[in-house]
Amino acid sequence: MSLNTTPAAERIHIGIFGKRNAGKSSLINAVTSQDLAIVSEQKGTTTDPVYKAMELLPLGPVMIIDTPGIDDEGDLGQLRIEKAYQVLNKCDIVLLVVDAQTGITKEDKELWAKVQEKNLPGIVVLNKVDLLSEMQQAMLTVAAMQLTKHCYLVSAETGFNIKGLKEAIAALKPKETERQLVGDLLHPYDVVILVTPIDSAAPKGRLILPQQQVLRNVLDNNAIGLVVQETELAQALLKLVEPPRLVVTDSQAFAKVAQIVPPNVPLTSFSILMARYKGSLENAVRAVRTLDTIQDGDKILISEGCTHHRQCQDIGTVKMPGWIRQYTRAEPEFCFTSGGEFPADLSEYKLVVHCGGCMLNEKEMLHRNKVALAQGVPMTNYGIAIAYMHGILQRTVSPLPDIAKLLE
Ligand SMILES: Nc1nc2c(ncn2[C@@H]2O[C@H](COP(=O)(O)OP(=O)(O)OP(=O)(O)O)[C@@H](O)[C@H]2O)c(=O)[nH]1
Ligand code: SF4
Ligand SMILES: [Mg+2]
Structure with a gap:
């Protein structure tokens, strides 16, 4: 995706x-007026969810997700259905x-029941x-009205009613989140x-997404952003005539940065701001003390939101387990998931440590938190865990009084 496009996580x-x-797949092609998805009369053509970022007028930047059929058969088919449901x-x-x-079948009704259970707008x-x-x-139409009044007769083949459908989709546009990354502070x-360290892990020639997004949000709020390495x-x-309102650092440079920034200057991290923006910060702070109870053999799930690890490299697989072993002086058992995978059953884990989730949208992050909460499994994240284990969590959440209170 080019730098000029809306980040995936920000798309509807x-x-x-x-x-x-x-x-x-035919419908996606009709709605987007492009031959994006493979269409065939062979059943089960789409076998994995396929993501397409695009501008869909009159809605704006969207992520359209084509999914495998919810009536697929056999063991493999069952897996595909699970992926569709995910x-x-x-x-x-x-x-x-x-x-x-x-017509409307049992599988359609089951899926729609799930949509209603999740309170999702749909057609x-x-x-x-x-x-x-x-x-x-x-x-x-009468049969479909039993499910919802939002039903439309269309033909992907002839284009009948596709324009009307697009307008109906746009009418379901969710309210934009009122949360801000940093502007409200x-x-x-x-x-x-x-503070954005440029080490070997930094991508060539650009800043990573959370850094870009925080900087943009600073500018959107008519504040002044100064970007430096540690x-x-x-x-x-030294060059500023008065202390800055806030310092935001990459979590990995926390310890070093905390020593340089005077104690009266509020300090936080990109990942703390990102977790707050995605609605999972409070949970993460509440959960982090579980680290103090970890014993040999306890299972800890380390979960990352994407599979390419460009920005996170070996934090999840190497550094985080190392820090946890050092902090807890125990030998817990580490398990890992990445990308779209997130276990529905977390009961075997004592703790979940999630990445910052910069590639996941708010819905997905909230879903993962909900799963953990419902099962009573504490779920924290990289930034919070790193700050806690280095003894600087209190300081790094001090710019956020509601969160700081949780640690009192
Ligand atoms: N007559 C007619 N045929 C259609 C229409 N929409 C799709 N088709 C045909 O139905 C068949 C299946 O279309 P796909 O778009 O591949 O269906 P799909 O739901 O993506 O199927 P899977 O990927 O196998 O789950 C193809 O032969 C299409 O040409 C339509 O509106 N009218
Ligand atoms: S989604 Fe998670 S693992 Fe992927 S780059 Fe963002 S923070 Fe790192
Ligand atoms: Mg298909």
Whole structure:
């Protein structure tokens, strides 16, 4: 994705579900007026969720997710169905595509029940109406109305009603989150220093996403952003006529930065701000003390939001287990997941340590927190765990009074 496009996690996620051959992939092509998805009369053409970032007018930047059929068969089919259902956890809007010829089936009803349980806005799309008589169309509409009043007759093949469907999707646009990364902590003209170490882990020629997003949010709020490496931080502080309003650092440089920044200057980290933005900070802070109870053999799940690890490299697999062993003086058993995978059953774990989740949208992050909360398994994150184990958590959440209170 180019640097000029909206980050994936900030896009409205629209999941397309339905039985095999219902016309899910055809519908995506019709709605986007592009040949993006592979279409065939062979059942089960789409075998893995496929993500397409695009501008969908009149909605704006979206992530459209094509999914495998929810009626797939056999062991492999079952796995594919599970993958399709996992996609529901990150959807802001759901389209259930029904093959008008077969009508609404048990599988469609099951999926829709899940959509309603999750309180997700959605539309039942009755596709292939070009193959139905007017009488049949009327009967199908009556049946679909039993599920929801948001149902539309369309034809992905002829384009019938596709424009109307797009407008109906746009009408379901979720309210934008009122949360800000950092803007609510700032006044216009406040100076914020962002500390971004440029080490071998830093991507060539650019800043990583959380750093870009925080800087952008500083600018959006008419504050002043000053970006430095930790090696230039002391000089930067000296050059300012008054102390900065806030210093935000990469968590890995916490210890060093905390020594340089005077105690009266509020200090926090990108990952703490990111967790707050995604709604999972409070949980993470409450959970972190579980580290004090870890014993030999306890299972700890380390979960990362993406599989390419470009930004996180070996934090999850090497550094985090090392820090935890050192801090707890115990030999816990570490388990790992990454990407879309997140276990539905966490009961065997004493603690979950999640990454910052910069590639996951708010819905998915909240879902993971909900799973952990519901099962009573504490879930913290990298930034909070690192700060806690280095004894500086109190300080790094002090700019956030509600969170700091949790540690009193
Ligand atoms: N007549 C008609 N055929 C359609 C329509 N939409 C899709 N089809 C046909 O239905 C078949 C299945 O379409 P796909 O888009 O591949 O269906 P899918 O739901 O993505 O199927 P899987 O990926 O196998 O789960 C293809 O042969 C399409 O040409 C429509 O509106 N009318
Ligand atoms: S914070 Fe998580 S989602 Fe973001 S790059 Fe690291 S592993 Fe991937
Ligand atoms: Mg398909």
